[in-house]
Amino acid sequence: MLMKPIRIIEICANSAQSCVEAEMGGAKRVELCAGIPEGGTTPSYGEIMTARELTSAIDINVIIRPRGGDFLYTPAEVQSMLHDIEMCKQLGVHGVVFGCLTKEGDIDVTLMRRLMDAAKPLSVTCHRAFDVCRDPFVALEQLIELGCDRILTSGQQSDAVKGISLIAELVKRAANRIIIMPGCGVREENIVKIEQETGAKEFHTSARRIVYSKMVYRNENVPMGSNVVSSEFETVETDRKKVAAFVS
Template sequence: MNTRQDFRFEVCANGVESCLAAQEGGADRVELCTGIPEGGTTPSYGEIKAARRLLTSTRLHVIIRPRGGDFLYTPLEIERMMTDISVCKELGADGVVFGCLTKDGEVDMDSNRRLMQCAEGMSVTFHRAFDMCRNPQKALEDIISLGFDRILTSGQQPDALSGAPLLQELNKQATGRIILLAGCGVNENNIGRLRSLTGLNEFHFSARTKVRSNMEYINTQVYMGSKDADEASIDITSAARVSQTIKACLE
């Protein structure tokens, strides 16, 4: 018999509104980020501050990722990431989420160690940079040795359900030394199966729905970003979908 206390649910929140929906839906924590099309980047000072003020029962974790693309960072990028972690700590965030790799697809021990020192006292997640590692078993041991609390991973596949075999294997290897947080493509329709296949008890999902813009006039000849992007709507986390996904896991 699965009980709510057996699991932790994290919502990938692309703004304060999504944070509030996650909290209303019963999420244990949010991973606050912007730049979703790039896989998530560090949100603004104002976004973090507002989320911290409004989240009262849901924990706030903030992604520390200065740009999209790979996870091989320059010294200047590491410097900015350290500053961002300090800002998150100053604003009262409960945790941060980051991950640095070497050019050979290994865990960058030096860079991650520097960031871990900045994040002392906070909960720390190694994000899906893990899914780009050459050797996931070795990467797991490296990340454990650095002192991370959990790893967000899809099992090195395009979605967590496809990566279920590796997620199960890594969970056995971890033997309780670190938490495996299954994420990417997790929703109310597959979370129960994912739970059964992996034995994991932490899940990461977005539960977003498309909301149409309130603009009455839109110039369709001009684009602020990609020509193919839908700029007449935004995706926001749905409290109902968060609740439904949690319920589906417990059934």
């Protein structure tokens, strides 16, 4: 009897508690990030350490991204990334996630190799910097040559459903030399479509729910940041039930 290939789910986790929820829901791996509204930035030492302490059976990959915005980094930002990679190694995480481009929009092979050498022996995923590179097929071969384990991609579109055509071509060209992992807009209602039409086996999603504040006294007139979506008294967190739905 032929066995159906196992679908591997990676959760974009915004906190140590989200890592716990992801593990309880049966996810294989998390990408631990801070700064979700910015597309993900490097979490703190404390957040990474707590995630390690509160979980036992899930792989933790940490995003190495010193700021939001583009993926052209200054020498000071590179130094910060190197220090953060060293921190991740000391904390014993499974892997790190980063991506660097040249000003012309190509993979910065020299910088990527420097970061990857620093990251050894951790697993390395190239994040969605790939989605804004100039030539995805050239970038694919460069990342394979560099030794990246996987590429997180929406197929250079605003979400993975719109990017199905490119993702499918990347999976075909990768030919099992690197993992192509669709992400961005992967939902319970469309994951089967993405899976069937791309041939991908790993998927990246958030599976979050809104968590409402338990504060009784509330001053709604003082926002804490310029990018507040709704309320200072709402946050988001991974939902183990949503994770379980993806896994099954």
